[in-house]
Amino acid sequence: MLEHFREYFDYKAFLICVALVGLGLLSVYSATFDVGAASAFEKQVVWAGIGLLGMLVAAFFPIRALHRIAFPVYFATLAVLLIVLIVGKTISGSRSWFAVGGIGGQPSEFAKLAAIIALASFLARTTTSLSSVKHLLIAISIVVAPMILILAQPDLGTTVVFFAMLLPVLYWAGASNFVLAAIIAPILAAAGALFGTLTFLVTLLVSGALLYITRQNRFAAAVAFALTLAIGLSVQAVYERLPGYQQKRISTFLNPELDPKGAGYNVVQSKVAIGSGGFLGKGYLQGTQTQLNFIPEQWTDFIFCVPGEEFGFLGASIVLTLFIALLLHSIKVASLSKNKFASAAAIGITGIFTIHVLINVGMSMGLLPVIGIPLPFLSYGGSALIANMVMVGLLMNFYANRKEH
């Protein structure tokens, strides 16, 4: 009986998810309880409840049906993103908050999910040819279309997340190194363009080298390099048009220590918060950095400071270990799954979680630029929490049905 249960119920993914959500609720409570945002905790509890429901629905949703609705859902999501762009409510300079009947929601969180399912569905089709350039471009477009709509909002963080999903899925599907290099090269050049001409030239050089090493034919490599150059140059132009707060975030990333009271302030304070936690932390609700509200909007993007400061190295590494366990588990699910669609989707989900944790925790510890993306399961925010829990539900689903084609 128990074995049967283990066979079909992915208790591992379930328990890890519940543990992370629990730690998240503790952290949100600590970060908000005396800044007059106490209702944030209660809301998060409600969202976690909805998320749990969504997770269970996703866990028992027939995979075949999922496969079938993948594209209708995907196009509906694109339509919603378009509507948001036109009429969406502006929250902190970004039109991503979709208000329906008084309930706010960020469709970009669900767009990630829709894009994974659509991409996996496309790659799993028997009609999809592995050698067709056209089909490769379609696969890339499936991800890039919502990404562009989100970039136009503009939401830099979520855009990065889309690439982090596309690359592993193509890699998993067996894409050649050149294809991957041709996707990475423009991103690299675009990132380099943000840090001035010298870095731009260096990244161009690296991109060129990557393309040269992985090249399969010269023409394709030349086209890819030309594309890289064009994208790098246009990013420079777009950067000028970015809203000030994002420009500032990017530029002060280079050396936040020099300007601890400006936009780099968050990073310095969050490093201090985490560092001062020490091995065992200052104790729950006892973190001076957290409780004195040194870190603005700590309950969203800087939530990692709370376990860092109040539970110390022990608590913070438990959080990271839970993530490692979840990610290794989802890679395992992907390779166990005999269904291509499920397998590709599991890798997409792995990619999304990995990039979120990497960027969020990395920026909290001053390793990466402050681009606002939440820490899965821990950050305050309903759409992300629900979308993430649904993704875990899908993993549970893929695990249960791993033996079916």
Add this chain to the structure above:
Amino acid sequence: MIYDEQFGSPQRRKALTAIVLVIFGVLLLRLYQLQLLYHGELDKKSEENSVRALIKEPIRGYMFDRNGKLIVDVGPSYSITLVPFEFDKANQALLSSILKLDLQTLEERIARARTYSPFLPSRIKRDIDLRTLASIEETLPVLRGISYEIESKRVYPTAAHASHLFGYRREISDAQLAQVSDFYRQGDLVGIAGLEARYEPVLRGEKGYEFVSVNAKGQIIGSFEDGKRDITAREGFDLLLSIDVGLQAFAESLMTLNNYTGAIVAIDPTNGGILAQVSKPDFDPSILSGVTPAELWLQLQSDPAKPLFNRATLTRYPPGSTFKMVLAAAALQEGIIDENYRIRCTGGFRFGDRVFKDLHVHGSVNIVEAIQRSCNVFFYQLILRVGFDKWTEYGRRFGFGQMTGTDTGEETAGLLPSAAYYDSRYGKGKWTQGFLISLAIGQGEVGVSPLQMARYAAALANGGTLLQPHAVQSIRNKQTNKVEEVPHDTGSVGLSPDIMALIREGLQRVVQAPGGTGGLARIPGIISGGKTGTAENPHGEDHAWYVGFAPFDNPKIAVAVMLENSGFGGAKAAPLAGLVVERYIYGELRRNLPKPAPTPVKRDTVRVITHNVR
């Protein structure tokens, strides 16, 4: 060759696993570096970095009288604050001896402060004297987590008490705090009576915050972010009152001199501005100016003389004969009688099995003479012709049985009986017309406050405009430095001018003509009008009433005087009213203060003697 590997090959699984492990390896290494290697440095930074928000209490708004004189001021008050997280328990004994607080109380207060916030300062002793402040300042380096802040307390620079009018503040209760935690914190003073309560949101201003960096010892090492995040406190707005503080003090002294219990309310009959509002016994408001010790509060509350009770707005006594003008107005305006209507007063009136008496035999009197001499028999008969409903209607027109809308304190609506009221109180058909006869002369269940009576007097003075009495005429906005008028309601009692003139004629005769009951209200050189009244009190001496106004042709002041258990209105209340009016119109007294408690003169009403046949 777009794809050169199998879908989901084991090799790529290994590569992806490796990438995840490398990413998390880097994150864990960084975590290790920050939390274990750099811990000492960052922990120190976190302590150094501690920012404390010092609350900058706003200066409460001032109050000025009608002549621009500052009458409610603010002065400094020092409070000791404690940050529980930083405070060392070993210092409790020292702190307790400096603050002269017993250890148990101190521990309780620290525990309360901790529940508010372990990291923010809470006040543990308020309004300390300067010597305590000096010793605290000396020991500050030892007492980590202790600091002090300056708050404001009220200072009253004039001789007037006006304790019920100004009102006072007390420490906010936990229940109130739960409702309005956005502005107040534990220990904040909040207005709970009088103008301080009514205008609390106007007077209090907005708190400011100064962010300072403090070091590990809790000492301030400088401003945080060069004060960029500081929020300056916004001063409370000033109240510009209609009160004449000289008159207020004078009226209070009249009450004190005679040791009266009661109230005097004077109103500007042109706009409803309250000139003076006295309730005795009162208290020196400066004893409640800062933090009130619990013992003092208990003492004030349990004092049998009820000094906290605002008699000007909250008492509800029968008005006696001062209420006769209501009936006169109803009878004349409704056309039931005219000025030529006469009644023969034989000194009593038999109704059913009861005899209602009058003290004098007034002979044949018309309405003007009936007011002048306060003939009861005239009004006994009149109310039977006017009827209950009309009487109630006109009482309501003059503002009785309803709140006045004053801003000077809690008030009572009083009680204006109606047929419906008696039906519900005694049952339909269980009460008789006999009840009406008492009401005709303002006795029985009718209950009014001195403030309502002053408004009534003002309406009689200004020819029938019912005003909303108020002390605050305008508010000085400290941000825009503009003076904003406070709007007030006005209504009309709806009497035609000739009828009003007739009633006023009677009121003038009360004071000015021989045989009037209010001769003691007479003022040298000023013609005034008024009406005396004596409210029967089954529990003791009667309450004396007087309502009046002056100058007769262009009234500038309307006044109501109510003296509890003091006797006849004409004897006790009328002279006080006369002095108040004289002081206001001349700005000084032109005659010597009369000796307290002169011998009784004419009595204006008599006890309603009820012969119950049963």
